[in-house]
Every structure is written in structure tokens, then in C-alpha cells.
Amino acid sequence: xxxxxxxxxxxxxxxxxxxxxxxxxxxxxxxxxxxxxxxxxxxxxxxxxxxxxxxxxxxxxxxxxxxxxxxxxxxxxxxxxxxxxxxxxxxxxxxxxxxxxxxxxxxxxxxxxxxxxxxxxxxxxxxxxxxxxxxxxxxxxxxxxxxxxxxxxxxxxxxxxxxxxxxxxxxxxxxxxxxxxxxxxxxxxxxxxxxxxxxxxxxxxxxxxxxxxxxxxxxxxxxxxxxxxx
Numbered sequence: 001x002x003x004x005x006x007x008x009x010x011x012x013x014x015x016x017x018x019x020x021x022x023x024x025x026x027x028x029x030x031x032x033x034x035x036x037x038x039x040x041x042x043x044x045x046x047x048x049x050x051x052x053x054x055x056x057x058x059x060x061x062x063x064x065x066x067x068x069x070x071x072x073x074x075x076x077x078x079x080x081x082x083x084x085x086x087x088x089x090x091x092x093x094x095x096x097x098x099x100x101x102x103x104x105x106x107x108x109x110x111x112x113x114x115x116x117x118x119x120x121x122x123x124x125x126x127x128x129x130x131x132x133x134x135x136x137x138x139x140x141x142x143x144x145x146x147x148x149x150x151x152x153x154x155x156x157x158x159x160x161x162x163x164x165x166x167x168x169x170x171x172x173x174x175x176x177x178x179x180x181x182x183x184x185x186x187x188x189x190x191x192x193x194x195x196x197x198x199x200x201x202x203x204x205x206x207x208x209x210x211x212x213x214x215x216x217x218x219x220x221x222x223x224x225x226x227x228x229x230x
Contacts, residue, residue, distance in 0.1 A: 002215045008168035009102035011189045015079045022104035030064045061136045068134040075111030082207040088119040097121045101149040147175040174198040
């Protein structure tokens, strides 16, 4: 049995069209998808690094007067993957710790997950800050590369890589394999889920319950309804 499950958020714990994430949703809310494409292409082409990309996004959000209330509006539009509450509750019952490592907007993630936050040990993402007029004023994040986050968990929990399952769906998840943990590509976005260097296994589903086969041992007899109720 795995002792820790680390999730990406956008497209992994949500049901969304490919390429959609919290950043995209902000740009769409601001009716500025052309700016999103322009900045993202420059970042992907190596014209500036991730930190500079975040700074430029925030600067543009400022010009559009992105306000704090938008976070709640966008969070309310997030469609979480089916059975997330039941599976998180089950993991809690089985003492399996849940972590979320996203490069998405943490404000939106926190609000979207409000009903299951109590089951999550830690959430990492880009946090937006707002001034006294509730207009975006800046942003901060602790970790850029997800493999670094996994290494931190291994050190913090004093556990072995085989105790951890990482669940993601994109190119920015592809370095995690270097930590030695098992990786599951769930509903692939911009990554090749059949690339066995990056992904131990892959899965397409609209229910989080389908990942249980990768968390629990093969001989573990589980009745999800009974496990949660009892």
C-alpha cells in the first residue's frame, strides 16, 4: 500500500478540456487569451524562464484590474473529478497522506477544494496577492520543479520513494520520475502517457476511484462504501 499520494491539480483532479488550467481560465475571464498565448509561447521557446513568465502574467493581470472576487467565480466553475471526496476520505481513513503540487493558481485551487481541504496535508501552487482595493498586486511560489517537491516529502516523511505515488498529466510533471517514485499519468494533456521513462502507468477515467489499483495492494479487499461509512 502506498503511504503518500501526490497529485497535480489542473486536468488531474479536475475534468477540463486539454490545455485548460487556472491560468488559462483567468486569461479567458479577462478576455485576453491572445496575451496568454503570446507570453506562454515566449516562455516555451526559452525567451525567459518560469519566474519571469509569472511576473509578466501578473503585470498583465494588473493592467486588466484582475480583482480578488474573480478567484471565487473561477473556483466555482471548476469541475472536480468524480468521487474525489469519497477517495480522499478513504485515504484519510487508511492513513494515506495527500499532497498537491501544482503550477496553477493556489487561490483558485484552495477555493475549489474547500470541501476536501481537511484531508490534504499540503498544497503548493502560485499564490496571488491583492492590494487594499482587491486588485492583484503580486505572486509567490515556493517550488518550481515538481521533483524537488517529491524530494522534500521523502526527506520530511523519512520515507522511501516506493511509498509514494505521483499522479499527474502534463509536461511539467515529467521530471518526477527522477525521484524514483511510481508515476501515474491520469487523463494525459500535453505529455506522452505511453513514455515509460516518465510514466510508470497511465489511465483515462472520469472517476478518481480508478486509481485505487495503483495505491492499494493487489490482494487488498475493498468495499469503498463500507470503508468510508465504517
